[in-house]
Amino acid sequence: MSRYLSSGTRPLNDAEGSREEKSPPSDGAQASSAGFLLLDTALRPLYANQEALSALTYPTHLTKNHGPDGLLESRVKALFEGANGSRQLKGNGSLTSGRRRYQLRLFSVRSPLANGFKPAVALLLERNKKPSIDLSNLPKRFRLTQREVETVEHLVRGFNTQQIAEGMGISPNTVKAFLRSIMMKMAADSRAGVIARILQA
DSSP, X not given: OXXXXXXXXXXXXXXXXXXXXXXXXXXXXXXXXXXXXXEOTTOOEEEEOHHHHHHHHTTOOOBTTBOSHHHHHHHHHTTXXXXXXXXXXXXXXXXXXXXXXXXXXXXXXXXXXXXXXXXXXXXXXXXXXXXXXXXXXXXXXXXXXXXXXXXXXXXXXXXXHHHHHHHHTSOXXXXXXXXXXXXXXXXXSSHHHHHHHHHHO
């Protein structure tokens, strides 16, 4: 039986049939929503709300016979340095999922439960705010493709090549190719020049 519960009350493995492949987390009306997980002493998820599930399991196609349990556990543990229950978050404590970027916050939890699955850590995934830069005219003004626009969206958030690649599900070399094409179309000689051209548009 699954240990992880969504924002409702049923176990996650109770999904019937196959699920639709999840679309990338987007910047829609629920942009302020946060992900929340409870982890036990070995950093195994005990509870995850829907935002956390979407962020951590994207873009996996889940089916009745391939639930999120093992995937979610491995994705959570990948957020931490080392092994054996280390509570040190990797890097700068951030997570990129699709078009969203989250800042991670850890909190210790005290529980009266005596079993090994008692909650020990709460993990909060807070959405980074979308920059207030209008990119809607880029395709028409500079003849950028949709994927090039998506690259620019990540660029104005301050993402580096590796972060853009992870966010778009492509290789760093492909990101560099997109950036070269963008700079040529926008008559810019650097990434900073691309942002400057956007601000001037």
